[in-house]
Amino acid sequence: MNILSRILAISSLFAVSSCGGQPQEEVEYRWLASSRPTAILFSIDDEAEQLSATPSDTLFRGSRLQVIPSQLRKIDKKTYVMVKRARKTFAFALAENLTEDSTKVVLEKKVYVRSASSVLSDTATSKIGTLAEKGAALNVIGFDRIDPLTGKVNRYKIRYKSTGKAIGAQPDSTMSAKALKNLPNAEGWIYAKYTVYDQAEAKLNYMAEKYDSIHGAVRNPFGGGKAIGLDFFPHEKPVFKGGERDGHKHVAMPAACYSLYLNFSPAVVGNIEAYIRLAKETKINTFVIDIKDNQCPGYKAEAMRLYSPTNYARAGKKGEALYEKAVRRLHEEGFYVVGRITCFKDSYFVKDHPESAITDLSTGEPLFHNKSEWPSAFDRACWQFNVELAKESVRRFGFDEINFDYVRFPDRMTRIEDHIDYHNRYGESKVQAIQRFVTYACDEIHAVGAYVSIDVFGECASPGYTTAYGQYWPALSNVADVMCGMPYPDHFSDGFYGISKPWNHPFEILSAWGKRVVGRQNETPSPAKVRTWVQAYHVMKYVDKNGIDYNAENIAKEVRGLCSVGLKDGYITWLSSSNIERYEMQKEAFCIDYRNEPDSLLRPGIGLNKQ
Helix, strand or coil, rough: CHHHHHHHHHHHHCCCCCCCCCCCCECCCECCCCCCCEEEEEEECCCCCCCEEEEEEEEEEEEEEEEEEEEEEEEEEEEEEEEECCCCCEEEEEHHHCCCCCCCCEECEEEEECCEEEEEEEECCCCEEEECCCEEEEEEEEEEEECCCCCCEEEEEEECCCCCEEECCCCCCCCHHHHHHHHCCCEEEEEEHHEEEEHHHHHHCCCCCHHHHHHHHEEECCCCCHHHHCCCCCCCCCCCCCCCCCCCEEECCCCCEEEEEEEECCHHHHHHHHHHHHHHHCCCCCCEEEEEEECCEEECCCCHHCCCCHHHHCCCCCCCHHHHHHHHHHHHCCCCEEEEEEEECCCHHHCCCCCHHHCCCCCCCCCCCEECCCCCCHHHHHHHHHHHHHHHHHHHHHHCCEEEEECCCCCCCCCCHHHHHHHCCCCCHHHHHHHHHHHHHHHHHEEEEEEEEEEEHHHHHCCCCCEEEEEEHHHHHHHHEEEEEEECCCHHCCCCHCCCHHCCHHHHHHHHHHHHHHHCCCCCCCCEEEEEEEECCCCCCCCCCCCCCCCCCHHHHHHHHHHCCCCCEEEEEEECCHHHHHHCHHHHHHCCCCCHHCHHHHCCCHHHHHH
């Protein structure tokens, strides 16, 4: 019992009348303890010939109770203690469910992992100690806090053997039982929401009768991994309100985010007032601003100094001031602000941590692929760096949401898979690693009051197979707050979905793609919002030198194509230059409230002249 609790207990002693008019008894304070979120209170009939305890009420553990220690009843070798429920109302609690120490109210000693989860060795820095496999038994030695409204634990503190493998993984067959027993112990933290009290229950899949047949039928022709091995237990999606929080003004997420993308260059973010003027003349309500792009870090973040000195050295000295002004001004004008971070395409991080890189087996050096070195998405140090950068950016500038790009393994790797090393410590599939990163990121970033959106290739909405780079739409949508597909029309091949030169038919191609997304959204129990990146640049010359210009009319057709199949959560413009003059030329497309347009406008051929 801490000092304050002792003072309260001593100062609160007072006399109450017992039920039978007995002499007054002293009252003390205890906390209700249990191995489950609730504990039972009992009624005991003192007039009965033989005493019996009847359940009468339940309370959440952690509740602070007035106890009359002298009023005890012993029934069937169990001791019951009288507690005061309300004025002149009494009940009994089992003595084993009462404690003088508020840190001892959680009595469970073992729980089981329902959904494979990261075990943190340091909750302050999101450092991952190991992975806990589905079905693993965990030894509980403490907890961080209890929700007073549910009695549920937020995170368990656990102790485990430091084998170098995941908790619950098969031990090394070359290691003797004695050597295994003598391995050092480690301690860590795991979110209780991913655990259950019964091992058999932990090994079950969520609604297996519905979802196992769907995901079990998904093929794995490109080596991305089996869909059936992913987590489809529902994830509760948070709701963050606008207003002052942690020294920053925040804006609630709009029902539909009509978003402009801004790269981080002084000519763009330093000219924020011009973008604000444009947005206020339209329906734009959201801005997506780069925090870290590959080889383009935005500001000298403490996370960069600690985990990636090269990113820190290459970040602009004026970045912090630019972010502070831009995010503050956008919030003052009522705009929702999203910070974009590229994850697993980061040459500077690889330079600092070559051990975290995908490496070439023939040379042992980091693989250079698609004009970059790539951290392995299996690598937990890279996970931590990007999540710590995200948390710092939310706390420092007040971003309302973090958008993660390059949440994947490199694409176009199938021909060289046998010649590279991903450093897959836990033997995970690619789709497992990507979903588990998103789960970890959401848990940590939600804790600082921001949403998480994930950029995915348009292909991962295709049915029937998992992708080679580890993105599987239903698994990621189940976890993330927002899915941001990138179905740029000039990225589709000629004839895709039966559409000749789909880049010249923005409504048709986005509508056809959107139907696939709707299918994937129906294959997951807690689907995310869908906010899609739309092409705002001219068709690439290498695709078609006569391709159409993505002017205001054609951007409007893209968004209406999405809305035609019910994807009305918004859009983000992909224009890498973020050129203000280009955006002003496209202004008419940004003046439309697509979410509330009549259905008569959601058909092919409808342009700006039909608003």
